[in-house]
Amino acid sequence: MMIGYILTNEEYTQVQGQFYTPYEFFNCVQDINGVWFLFLSTQDKETILNDPTWNWILTLPEGEYIAPPAPPFPG
Amino acid sequence: MFIPSFMGFDKAGFGDPDALAFFARVTAAGGTLSATEKSAVTTLVVTMKANGTWTPMKAIYPMVGASAAACAQNLKSASFPGTFTSGWTFASTGVTGNGTSAFMNTGLIPSVDFTTILSSHLSTYSRTQLRGGVDIGTGGPGEFALSADLNISVIYTYASIGTNSANSLSNTSKGFFLANRQTSTNLKAIQNNTTLASSTTLTTNTLPAVSVSLAQLNGSGLRSAREIAFSSIGDGLTDTQASNFYTAVQVFQTTLSRQV
DSSP states (O other), X not given: OEEEEXXXXXXXXXXXXXXXXXXXXXXXXXXXXXXXXEOOOHHHHHHHTTOTTTGGGGGSOEEEEOOOOOOOSOO | OOOOGGGTBOTTSOBOHHHHHHHHHHHHHTOOOOHHHHHHHHHHHHHHHHHTOSTTEEEEEOOOXXXXXXXXXXXXXXXXXXXXXXXXXXXXXXXXXXXXXXOEEOOOOHHHHOSOSSSEEEEEEEOOOOOOSBSXXXXXXXXXXEESOOOBTTBOSEEEESSOEEEOOOOOOOEEEEEEEEETTEEEEEETTEEEEEEOSOOXXXXXXXXXXXXXBBTTBOBOOSEEEEEEEESOXXXXXXXXXXXXXXXXXXXXXXXX
């Protein structure tokens, strides 16, 4: 079971693609219902914990992520 | 005079400029490498130059340093430094995505950085027994893709460069995996030193226009959560080069005590 931070559309727009280190950027995914989720590793959380630009993410509600149906393959 | 290899010198005491340049890039990025990691990287570079596998490489990600800054660096050159999404775990044994949102963008675009698809390869070193997802690839017209265990239909190991693929039923996703296209009618899926599958179907020379990513098939998701301890992108390898490449990478992993 995957647990991630749940983002509003506004919050998604705020974080998607933004770099929080020179070599790392946020990437959100939509669940089966179109809700935006952000998954952070323990290292990601440690990285942004004291960063006032991004540490508000750690206060967002968390929820279970259910993936949308897999895309067709091969393309 | 004894000169330790971790300083970027080979056993004969001669510095390897490419290894030293890589160490400098890691440091400039804010990463650090251990003495053992520097020694292993130096030996890898010297060995690859000696056995003819260095030149065909466009990007080599040795995944050392246990940080995004270090693991993003390309050993071959200053080109194609990777950028990681959120969701990765970095360790001395490699990098592990989450299989859902995590991937690394290499910035290498086949239609720009290759002149032909008819001589090309992808490789990854997987340390995880886990089904599903693509370990390195990009889609669109033509395809570059390599999965240790795709877990779709009856396909396990999946190697695709061009408009056809070589698939096998290998039941382990651990080891060194190589998708190697030598000609328009010669594509092989190789695990360690064993050819698992080959395709002689004629491919069209269509190069994807989307950047190659680690841990996903860029353009269609299919993300892998396997731990990756090495990866490369480059021109096609001869059978001898492919064998020598595996041997060099396995020695590299063994030096780092992370071989599978």
